[in-house]
Amino acid sequence: MDLFFNDLANLFNLTNILCILLGTVVGMVFGALPGLGTVIAVALLLPVTFTLPPLAGILMLLATYQAGEYGGSISAILLGVPGTPQAAATVIDGHPMAVNESPGKALSFSLLSSSIGGIFGGLVLIFISIPLAKFALNFGSPEYFLLGVIGLMAVGLLSGTDKVKSSISVLLGLMAGTVGVDTLTGVNRATFNQPELMDGINLVAFLVGMFAISELFLMISKGLNTSYSGDGRSLKTGLSAKEVKGIAKPTLIGSLIGAGTGILPGIGGGASCWFAYAVVSKTSKTPEAFGKGCAEGIAAPESSNNASAGGALVPFLALGIPGSAAIAIIMGAFIMHGIQPGPNVFTAERDLVYGIFYGFILTTVAMYLVGRLLTPAFSRVLVVPNSFLVAIVFVLCLIGIYASKSAFFDLWLALGIGVVFYILKRLNYSVSSVIIAYVLAPIIEENFRRSLTLSNGDYGVFFSSIYSIALVLMIVAALGGSIFADIKKRRTTTG
C-alpha cells in the first residue's frame, strides 16, 4: 500500500500535470484537424521530451496519443471528415446525429465512450502487462529475435494492401536502423562518410520527415483553401442517465475489442473501430437505426480506439515490441532517455513503469475534463484552412528537428526524407512499417547476432527451447495464413 501511495505521490507533481495537460490540448487539436492527426502531434512533441524528466515526457506523449484519438471524432462528428483514420467509423452515425439532432450530444457520446474506453485500456495495461513481463523473463536472445520478427511480420502483413511493398517498407526501416557505428564492434556502417550519421539517423529528423513533412506535401495536394463550415449550434449538451445507460453495452463491447486488438501488433485503432462498429451493429436491438445517427454507433468505435491505445502499450512495455507508429515514436522517447522497454524495465525502472500505469488513467481523466471544457474551442480550429496550417506546421517541424541536436544536417536530411516518403506514400508503401522496423532494428539485430555468437554460428539455437519453437510456429502460421488469404482472395476475384 505504501508503494501505491509513493507511486501516486511521484505522479502528482506540477511538471507531470502540466505535461499531461499540454499533451492533451495538442493531441486534441491535431487529432481534430483533418490531415494532421495523432502521429504527427506525437512526432512534433518528441523533441520537447529531451528537456523533461522521463516520466513527464512520456506522459505528455501518451496524453497526446489518447486525446488525439478523441480529437479525431470532433471533425468526424461536426464536419463528416474524420480527423484521424481511427475516427472513420464514427462519421457513419456521429455526423448524422450532429446534423439531425444535436452536435453537442454527439460529441458528449463520443467523449464519454472514449473516456470509458481509455480507462478500460489503462486497466488492461495494468493487469496484463505485469504477468506478461514476468513470463517474458524466461526469454533469451533467440526468443527476443523471434518476437521482433513476429512484430515486424504483423505490421508488414497487416498494414498495407500490397504485401511486397509492405515488406520492402519493413526492410527499409531495418536498413535505416542499422546506419551508424555498430555497438558490438565499433565499425562504421553505411554512414557515407558523414560524421552526423555515426550515431545513426536522428530519430526526430527521421520521424518528422517521414510523417509530418510528407503529410504537409499531401495536404497541399488536397487543397489549400477549403473552408469547412462549423455548426453554430450549442456544443455543450449533457447526457441524461437513460442515454448513458443506452451506450453501456456498446461501450463495453468496443472497449473489449479495442483493448484486445490493441495488444496485437499491427492492427491498432484503425481496424478495431470498424470491428467494434460491425459487432455492435449486428448485436444491437435496433440495427435499423445504425447509419442514421445512432448513439451506439458512436460509442462502439470511440471506446474501441481509446481502449486500443492502452492495449497497444501492453506488448510495448512487457516485450519491447511497439504495435503502432505512435507507440514506436513513444519508444523513441524511451530510447532518448536511455531506457529500453521490455520485461527488465519493470524492475530497472519500477517508478517509471508504475507512473505510466497510473498516469495513463490520468491522461484519460485529463482528456475528459479538457474535452468537456474546450471542445467548442477546438471545433473552431477546424475552420482554419490548410493555407495557414501548412506554413505554420512546416516552421514548427523545422524548429523541432533543429532543437533535437542543433544540426543543420538533420534539417536537410528530414527534408529529403519528407520528399522521398511523399512519393512512397503515393505509391502505396507503408510508412508505419518503416518506423516500427526502424525502432526494432537494434533489438532484432543485437539478439540475432548474440544468439549466433553464443551458439558458434549454429542456427539451431532458434529451435532450442519450447518458447522459441512456439514462436517459430507462430511465424510459420502467420505466413501460411497470409499466403492462404492471398490465394483465396485471388480465386474470388478471378472466379
Next chain:
Amino acid sequence: MTWRTMNSIMSIALIMGAIGYALNLNHSASQTIFFASSGVGPTYFPNVLAALVVILSLVTLVKNLRDKSKENCAVILTPNAGYILATFALVVAFLLSWQFFGFFYLNAFVLLTVLMTLYRIEFGLKNSLIVGLITSVSTTGFLYVLFGQVLALSL
C-alpha cells in the same frame, strides 16, 4: 508520367539505393579488422537486408511491368503540384539562408509571409499579402516568446 512508370522508377531507385548502401557498408567495414567466431560480423545483417530489398524490388518491378491495367497506366494527377514545388524551393532557400546568415526569426517571418501569400493568392495579391503579413507577425512573435524566451532555445 503514369503510375506504371513511377512505380518502375521507384523500384529501380530502391535497387540502386540498396546496392549503394551495401557497397558503402562493406567499404567502411573492410577498413576495420574484426573477428566474429559465429561468422556473423557487423555487415552480415545489413547485407541480408540489402539483398532482400533488391530481390523484392525486382519482384515489384516485374509485377508492375506486367500490370497493364487501366489504373496502372493512368497518368498521375497531382493537384497543386506547382505549390508543392514552390514550397520545397522556399524551404530550401529558408534553410540555406538560416544556415549561412543566421537570424532564424527573420527568416521564419519571411518564409511564413511568402508561403501564406502564395497559398492564398486566389483571393488577390493585396488581400493575401495583408493576411499573410498579419498572421506571420503574430506567429513569429509567438514562436519567439515560446522558443526564444520561455524554452530559451538557441535558434
